[in-house]
Amino acid sequence: MNHQLITVIVPCYNDVHLLECISSVLMQHYPAIQLIVADDGSLENRREEVLAFVQQHQKGNILSLEYLRSEENRGTVYNINHAIEVSHGDLIFTLASDDVLYDADVLGDWVRAFSQQDAHVVVGWRAVCDESLSREYALAPEGKPLQLLRTGKRKAIWKALCRDNFLFGCATARSRRCVEEFGPVPSCYRLIEDYPMNLRWYRLGARVVFMERPVVKHRKGGVSAPANVSDAYLRDTREIYRQEVFPYVRFPLLWKLHMNRKILQRTRERDYHVMRRKNPSFAWNVLYHLRYPEIIWKYVKAHWRAK
Numbered sequence: 416m417n418h419q420l421i422t423v424i425v426p427c428y429n430d431v432h433l434l435e436c437i438s439s440v441l442m443q444h445y446p447a448i449q450l451i452v453a454d455d456g457s458l459e460n461r462r463e464e465v466l467a468f469v470q471q472h473q474k475g476n477i478l479s480l481e482y483l484r485s486e487e488n489r490g491t492v493y494n495i496n497h498a499i500e501v502s503h504g505d506l507i508f509t510l511a512s513d514d515v516l517y518d519a520d521v522l523g524d525w526v527r528a529f530s531q532q533d534a535h536v537v538v539g540w541r542a543v544c545d546e547s548l549s550r551e552y553a554l555a556p557e558g559k560p561l562q563l564l565r566t567g568k569r570k571a572i573w574k575a576l577c578r579d580n581f582l583f584g585c586a587t588a589r590s591r592r593c594v595e596e597f598g599p600v601p602s603c604y605r606l607i608e609d610y611p612m613n614l615r616w617y618r619l620g621a622r623v624v625f626m627e628r629p630v631v632k633h634r635k636g637g638v639s640a641p642a643n644v645s646d647a648y649l650r651d652t653r654e655i656y657r658q659e660v661f662p663y664v665r666f667p668l669l670w671k672l673h674m675n676r677k678i679l680q681r682t683r684e685r686d687y688h689v690m691r692r693k694n695p696s697f698a699w700n701v702l703y704h705l706r707y708p709e710i711i712w713k714y715v716k717a718h719w720r721a722k
Contacts, residue, residue: 418447420478421526422504426494427512428455432634434468439515441473445522449479453498456488479503490605490647499599508588509608510631517542517629525588528626535593535621538564539630541586548632555633556581564625573617576610577660577670579677584609586630597621603658607651614659644685649678683707 423440427433433452440450452465462482469480483498495509506529510516521539528537540554556564560581563572576582587609597619600608616623656674661667687707691700704711 418445419505419526420447420449420503421445421506421508421522422449422451422502423508423510423522424451424453424495424498424502425510425512426453426455426491426498427457428488428494429457429459430512432513433461433465436510436512436515437465437468438472440510440522441469441477442519443476443516443522444519445526446476447478448476448522449481449502449504450477451481451483451498451502453494454482454484455490455494456485460484492600492602492604492606492608495608496599496602499594505591506588507591507594509584511585511633513634514541514585514631515548517632521628521630524628525626525630528624529588529590532624533622534590534624535596536587536589536616536623537626538582538588538623539586539626539628541583541631541633542629544632544634546634548634551632552635554629555583569617569620569623572623573614576613576617577664578673580610580613582609582613583633584612585633587613593621601658603654604651606645606648607655611655611659614655618659618663644681649681652678652681680709684710 425433425436425440427436430436437450437452440448450469454461462484465482466480469477481498481501483501485494485497499507506526508522508525516522525537525539528534540556543552543555544550545552560575563575593616597612597616600612604611613623615621653674656670660670660674664670684707687703687710690703
């Protein structure tokens with residue numbers, strides 16, 4: 416039986432979990448994988464280490480292996496787009512280097528979902544885990560976003576995405592046909608690759624299918640985590656609204672207010688976490704909660720929903 420070649424792209428930057436991530440690809444039962452490790456200018460060149468690791472542990476399912484390395488850090492968007500340019504697979508999966516595939520059948524189930532649904536994009540659940548990946552906190556998306564995805568109503572999903580992104584790139588796969596029809600992530604963005612494409616796919620009529628199956632174990636963190644939000648991330652957020660939302664809504668001024676509130680919220684969350692790292696004592700924490708009352712209220716609401 417002939418199996419179509421699929422590409423797994425692992426973008427990385429100074430990540431200590433890289434080999435663990437690659438191991439989850441090597442353990443897959445799917446027999447025809449192109450693996451591309453895309454290093455975005457890490458301090459250490461791990462090419463030889465990665466090549467030796469794959470050669471030692473692979474089971475014959477890695478038919479092609481590429482290690483791409485940028486001499487400077489050019490951002491997530493450029494890194495992934497460059498990897499897609501050199502990929503050969505009919506389906507393209509992006510796996511963050513601090514995540515792992517959920518089990519050994521993920522890629523096979525993903526391929527079946529594409530063929531059965533004739534999809535441009537297939538999204539699954541991400542299992543949000545602790546740093547060791549030993550404890551799962553939740554499957555995301557959940558709640559109202561999940562209910563909306565189950566309806567398949569494209570316009571309603573697009574409007575909900577305008578408020579906030581709930582489809583993460585770590586749990587998203589696209590077909591070669593999707594790249595050809597809808598293009599790569601626009602180069603005006605640096606760090607956020609999933610949000611603008613989710614908005615674009617739904618707006619332009621791509622067939623996006625939600626597969627109710629966990630596809631990755633996702634460590635809490637990354638560039639979108641409250642403590643890690645950078646000025647470049649906030650610039651991307653503004654540009655996403657300018658390019659993907661404002662031209663297509665009836666009241667752009669109202670959406671601009673929403674964008675400004677969202678950016679202010681993310682900035683205050685970041686400042687709160689930065690202060691906690693600098694002075695973690697009990698007395699300082701009391702002061703932080705007085706200064707940022709919305710932060711503690713957010714966690715109270717999240718804890719209440721979890722119950």
